[in-house]
Amino acid sequence: MSALVPEPVPSTSHLVLIPSYNTGRLLLDTVRAARQRWAPVWVVIDGSTDGSEQALLALAAQDAQLRVWVLPHNQGKGAAVLHGVRQALAAGFSHVLTMDADGQHPAALIPPFMALSVGRPEAMVLGRPVFDASAPLLRVRGRKVSNGWTALETLGAGVGDSLFGFRVYPAAALEAVMRRQPWMRRFDFDTEAVVRLVWRGIKPLNLDAPVKYPRPEDGGVSHFRYGRDNVLLTWMHTRLMVEFALRLPGLLLRRLLRRAPFQP
Template identity: 70%
Template sequence: MTPPAASASHLVLIPSYNPGPRVYETVRAARAVWSPVWVVVDGSTDGSAERLQEMAAADPGLNVLRLSRNQGKGAAVLHGLDRAAAAGYTHVLTMDSDGQHPAQLIPAFMAASAAAPDVMVLGVPVFDADAPALRVHGRKVSNGWANLETLWMGIGDSLYGFRVYPIEPLRRVMRGQRWMRRFDFDPEAVVRLCWRGVRPVNLAAPVKYPAAAEGGVSHFNYLRDNALLTWMHIRLMAGFVMRLPLLVLRRLTARGPAPR
């Protein structure tokens, strides 16, 4: 297979923390369809950083960045954003390292972003029969809050991390406040970007939850992570109330078709 030509504007960014062996398959699948691919190793202690660096040494389309200690998904993404901006890139596609996200759809998401550089391209998960019911139904709560907080600007799914961001608006959002550094990064990012006028475009994308026997690793903690999400939405609702007149005005003066 001919390796993909390197993009000068869009890169794949994969935050990774103790991901298990599926990370290597994830990286190979992403590299098969896109270049460059960057992995931010967020203080992993499972030996994956060393093997990923060995892969990068033999692959000019792969770059591995390492954080000395675990700081959280949002912090890892921000580190990658800063390095990408310094290198001249304008957009990143974020995806998880554990095999949940569909690498084969990277080109389609990148094409949608290139066609409308000012938008964020959000994956909307398509679940299979094996998806945990708690994950499938529990996300409806966060999605409902996110759509209320943006006056229904069109967020198809607030939690699914397979998405393309314009780098500079997201960097400004994250540098402007001290949150968005851990698990709750994804929903807060889309809400705050909507507040800044970055329109969401939604594309369907399958999601898998690999079992432990298949090498699947989950760091989700029901009580801790739902507490993080609750505190995040309390913060966002406070911001929503302050921005409500502007959001209403924006909705009333909006032109063109509603976001897909």
């Protein structure tokens, strides 16, 4: 930790959870940036094969507020988050802030996101991405499709962005919705999580957050595959729309009566 940055006071309710798969040298930079702003920080290595966890494990051996789990094989982002959430619940934590390990998410915004969550523990705090010139245009346009479907599936409950993974979840509610079905384990995790949490009555609160896409020469890595992951998202929204049709009367009643998640 830098001598110029005061050590954050450890929280007993909220922790930072970082899933990582083959993110190379950016993993250590991301974790250090998160630790400068929050304690504790937990990392779940999702079966990485690039050796990126070695330096992190050495760092964790010297830092009581940094914990690392190494899964034996790659299971997907959602599965890694679920592993961390279950460990957090077992340790008595109530909320987790998830952020990517590849340098895209703004560690400097961890404290304000956590502060909002502490003040509104019944809600989930969602990052609303502010893109710069590094963002691939195809991905920026493509997420508008997913956001449109999500707005319909949640009956306009106020999800600012369905795909941005910088967000604070109520851990028990997230674990409950994931336990009940086999999906949400890979790229479908972020979107399906917010839809199902809204259905559960968890109100979304949105905060703007800048997002950057590090260049390959700066260590940037992307595991997104346009064909494979768009097929996965299409299948996910198909499933959610079928279930939405069954839930529609109850959602309409909740909206009419301004019950969670449609309360002010």
